[in-house]
Amino acid sequence: MSIPRSVVAGVGSYLPARVVTNDDLAKFVDTSDEWIVERSGIRQRHFAADGELTSDMALKAAEAALVHAQMDAQDIDLIVMAPTTPDNTFPASATTVQAALGIHHGAAFDIQAVCSGFVYAVSIADNFLKAGQFKNALVIGAETFSRLLDFEDRTTCVLFGDGAGAIVLSASEGEGGVADRGVLTAHLHSDGRHKEKLYVDGGPSSTQSVGHVRMIGRDVFRHAVVNIADVINEALEATGLTIADINWFVPHQANKRILDGTAKRIGLPEEKVVMTVGEHGNTSAASVPLALDKAVKDGRIKRGDLVLLEAMGGGFTWGSALIRW
Ligand code: UT7
Numbered sequence: 001m002s003i004p005r006s007v008v009a010g011v012g013s014y015l016p017a018r019v020v021t022n023d024d025l026a027k028f029v030d031t032s033d034e035w036i037v038e039r040s041g042i043r044q045r046h047f048a049a050d051g052e053l054t055s056d057m058a059l060k061a062a063e064a065a066l067v068h069a070q071m072d073a074q075d076i077d078l079i080v081m082a083p084t085t086p087d088n089t090f091p092a093s094a095t096t097v098q099a100a101l102g103i104h105h106g107a108a109f110d111i112q113a114v115c116s117g118f119v120y121a122v123s124i125a126d127n128f129l130k131a132g133q134f135k136n137a138l139v140i141g142a143e144t145f146s147r148l149l150d151f152e153d154r155t156t157c158v159l160f161g162d163g164a165g166a167i168v169l170s171a172s173e174g175e176g177g178v179a180d181r182g183v184l185t186a187h188l189h190s191d192g193r194h195k196e197k198l199y200v201d202g203g204p205s206s207t208q209s210v211g212h213v214r215m216i217g218r219d220v221f222r223h224a225v226v227n228i229a230d231v232i233n234e235a236l237e238a239t240g241l242t243i244a245d246i247n248w249f250v251p252h253q254a255n256k257r258i259l260d261g262t263a264k265r266i267g268l269p270e271e272k273v274v275m276t277v278g279e280h281g282n283t284s285a286a287s288v289p290l291a292l293d294k295a296v297k298d299g300r301i302k303r304g305d306l307v308l309l310e311a312m313g314g315g316f317t318w319g320s321a322l323i324r325w
Contacts, residue, residue: 005174005182006126012064013165013293016048040257045161045281047146053087055096057164058142065166077106078134082117082285083146113315117285123186129171137311140166141285150212156157161281165289188319197218198314224312231320253277280301
């Protein structure tokens with residue numbers, strides 16, 4: 001039986017040049033390299049330069065993904081971008097990227113699922129491609145999260161960083177089994193009762209300002225380990241695959257302790273976990289495609305490998321996607 005699949009044709013990423021170490025932060029926040037590394041695994045993060053926008057970084061990641069896919073921008077008819085930190089309240093930053101790529105056809109829009117944004121965007125693009133509405137999608141996670149930080153709040157400002165990652169998804173035909181290349185299954189969840197545990201205290205409708213990120217880290221941590229394990233099991237059950245079939249686990253990079261705890265809970269060996277949180281910090285919706293690009297370009301993820309993505313973020317939102325590369 002022939003069924004539509006969304007196959008990854010290319011991947012790309014971009015990190016701003018400025019590297020900020022834990023010691024750099026400790027010069028003006030009451031913290032230490034020791035505390036940050038022990039509690040989160042983060043050693044450094046990148047911050048965008050003055051005037052460098054989310055769409056600028058998204059464009060660079062998108063261009064790199066197109067080069068990797070050996071495709072022309074004109075082949076793209078859908079852009080789904082997932083910024084928590086768009087350039088403007090509107091229009092969607094995806095339309096800025098679309099224009100910068102010289103694309104005047106198809107559709108481009110942003111979605112908001114905070115740190116789960118990339119997994120949500122993959123699932124949305126996959127459904128459009130499978131429905132036959134578009135042929136080639138750019139799926140982008142890009143963030144200037146540093147601009148949402150309150151640098152007087154040590155419980156949040158040491159955790160986040162900036163960056164962008166993108167993949168090209170192309171409509172293709174598969175046999176309908178788990179040996180097919182492409183997105184095999186995706187599962188999305190949200191539970192708005194947890195809004196107060198991770199949110200930004202501003203916005204156009206409430207304060208007419210941008211606001212700063214606020215988080216009850218311990219509560220988020222507790223929910224993350226449980227929700228992530230559940231949504232991974234959901235992906236395995238939907239496909240009949242087991243954890244032993246997974247070649248690479250590419251999780252949202254929030255905290256090394258969460259990733260270690262999740263891997264242990266689902267029985268995945270440490271060497272199959274792609275971990276970038278130490279170098280990038282938590283880049284919200286950009287973290288999964290940044291990690292994907294690293295593991296593809298350094299030769300770990302190869303064509304035919306089974307790759308498991310997951311993320312959890314504000315809302316709460318969470319989700320997983322299982323992709324045969
Ligand atoms: O991407 C979206 C999802 N986000 C997450 O998944 C984040 C989830 N949460 C976490 O990663 C962790 O909860 C944190 C890394 C945020 C915090 O680690 P924790 O082990 O939960 O620490 P805590 O919040 O329980 O704080 C422990 C202590 C507190 O002091 P007291 O009350 O015990 O005296 C904090 O005031 O550490 C203190 N503290 C700090 N100390 C030095 C908090 N932040 C800092 C800091 N430097 N930056």
